[in-house]
Amino acid sequence: MRRRTGAQATASASDTSREAPQRNRLHNDLTAPEPIQASLSSRMLIAAQVAVQRLTFTGARRSTRLPVRSRKGSFAMLATVIAVLGTLLGAVVAGLIQHRTTRSGRDAERVDRRRDQALEAVTALASALATHRRAQFVREELRLAGADEARLETARAELHATRAAIETPRVLVAVLVPALAPAADAAAQASYALRDAPDTDTLAALRQDAITATKAFVAAAARHFA
Structure with missing residues (x-):
């Protein structure tokens, strides 16, 4: 074996002197208490995560530089996706229009x-008011x-x-056409007012008032449905 020169010996000694603190630090880290080891493990984990993120970012940057053929394939796939989405959107819009049309018809x-x-x-x-x-x-x-009691009873x-025949259509008018309810009530009350008239002249006047009230009701209905 060759004898090492002075420079080689000096370099070897220098390397040994530099490696000694590193071995001592590693020994201290391994033999350190658990909290210190946990802290070291956390730092090592963070350093590993940072390295992975850097590698991922670098890979993403490289992947964006696709060849022309790959870009053409991506564009074709994108066009296909857009066409499918357009077809689906058209079907949805057609369904909504049909639903709206059906609902409008109902x-x-x-x-x-x-x-x-x-x-x-x-x-x-x-008709019931007139009757x-x-x-x-x-x-x-x-x-x-002064008719006899039998004729009066009949x-x-x-x-x-x-009078009972008036109530059903009167209620229906009030429910279906509330705007005509006042005119309907006035016509009915005018017909009821004939009862117990003191004489024939008053009876004839009350009858005419009832006819006028019924005509007013019919005229209001004609304006409403015109």
Whole structure:
């Protein structure tokens, strides 16, 4: 073996002197108490995480520099995704439009059905008012003329039936067409007012007032449904 020169010996001694503190530090770290070892482990873990992040960032930067062929493939895939999304969006919009159209049709049918019901209620009430007014007038005429009790009883029974026939269409008008409720109530009260008239002239005047009130109700209904 060759003898080492003075410079080589000096360098070897210098390396040995530098490695000695590192070995001592490593020995101290390994033999340190648990809290200190935990702190060292945390620092080592953080250093490893930083290294991984750097490698990831570097890989991401390199991956963005794709070849032309890879970029073309990416563009084609993106175009396919956009086409699929456009098809799905079109289907959703078409479904919404169809749902809205169907709902509008149902709403229109509901409005028409409610209008028909209101017209039927107005017509039924006007007819019931006329029938009751006539029965009331006949009964009061018999009473003022001194008719016998049997005829009065027959007229009274018919009067009660015609008055009961007013209530159902009157309630329907109030529910379906609240704007016509005041006119309907006024016409009904005018028909009831014929009862117990003191004389035939007053009875005739009350009858005319009832006819006028019924006509006012019908005119208000015509304006409402026009």
